[in-house]
Amino acid sequence: xxxxxxxxxxxxxxxxxxxxxxxxxxxxxxxxxxxxxxxxxxxxxxxxxxxxxxxxxxxxxxxxxxxxxxxxxxxxxxxxxxxxxxxxxxxxxxxxxxxxxxxxxxxxxxxxxx
Amino acid sequence: xxxxxxxxxxxxxxxxxxxxxxxxxxxxxxxxxxxxxxxxxxxxxxxxxxxxxxxxxxxxxxxxxxxxxxxxxxxxxxxxxxxxxxxxxxxxxxxxxxxxxxxxxxxxxxxxxxxxx
Numbered sequence: 001x002x003x004x005x006x007x008x009x010x011x012x013x014x015x016x017x018x019x020x021x022x023x024x025x026x027x028x029x030x031x032x033x034x035x036x037x038x039x040x041x042x043x044x045x046x047x048x049x050x051x052x053x054x055x056x057x058x059x060x061x062x063x064x065x066x067x068x069x070x071x072x073x074x075x076x077x078x079x080x081x082x083x084x085x086x087x088x089x090x091x092x093x094x095x096x097x098x099x100x101x102x103x104x105x106x107x108x109x110x111x112x113x114x
Numbered sequence: 115x116x117x118x119x120x121x122x123x124x125x126x127x128x129x130x131x132x133x134x135x136x137x138x139x140x141x142x143x144x145x146x147x148x149x150x151x152x153x154x155x156x157x158x159x160x161x162x163x164x165x166x167x168x169x170x171x172x173x174x175x176x177x178x179x180x181x182x183x184x185x186x187x188x189x190x191x192x193x194x195x196x197x198x199x200x201x202x203x204x205x206x207x208x209x210x211x212x213x214x215x216x217x218x219x220x221x222x223x224x225x226x227x228x229x230x231x
Contacts, residue, residue, distance in 0.1 A: 004156075043118070043205050043222025044157070089156065101172075102147075104156040 002027045004105035023073040023090030031093040038087045118223035135191040139208030147207040196230045
């Protein structure tokens with residue numbers, strides 16, 4: 001079954017600290033993996049997209065890693081800010097020609113406290 | 115505007131009524147997606163349009179759901195005979211021409227919150 005599992009479900013950290021969010025997937029065939037940030041009441045915003053051949057990609061204070069062998073990805077946030085409070089969603093795209101085959105995780109809700 | 119817009123932002127309807135949700139994609143974006151997000155759940159893919167190709171309808175949960183898009187413009191998602199389980203946020207996203215490797219960046223609208231009483 002094509003699934004994307006994220007952990008933890010929720011996380012509270014202090015401003016300035018680092019954190020790492022995890023994503024495990026069982027999607028096949030694999031095309032790419034995306035991380036999105038979704039603020040409450042808003043649509044998701046793309047952070048990174050990684051294909052099979054990429055194992056790390058950065059976007060400012062966000063660094064995503066991908067291990068296609070173990071089917072795991074992580075999103076590392078450095079020097080967290082209050083504005084990082086949001087849900088972070090891992091999405092895996094299936095290959096096979098259909099662009100509609102995006103499998104979404106349920107997200108990790110991150111709260112950054114002052 | 116520069117982003118994806120959706121209307122209405124909120125819709126409350128009675129069970130059994132039909133509803134129509136609208137999505138205005140970013141100008142020039144050939145791909146358009148509809149998703150559903152139930153409370154506390156991840157996004158569920160509903161339907162995908164790419165240019166003039168036949169849409170990918172594989173995510174539509176029942177024949178009560180349908181969507182249309184004319185060319186590369188506005189799309190409407192129609193839900194007939196709404197049920198309480200249709201209550202969710204319906205999100206639309208658009209992206210530009212897909213490059214090889216399928217790494218198109220999707221830009222999401224703010225969503226329409228549908229409540230079926």
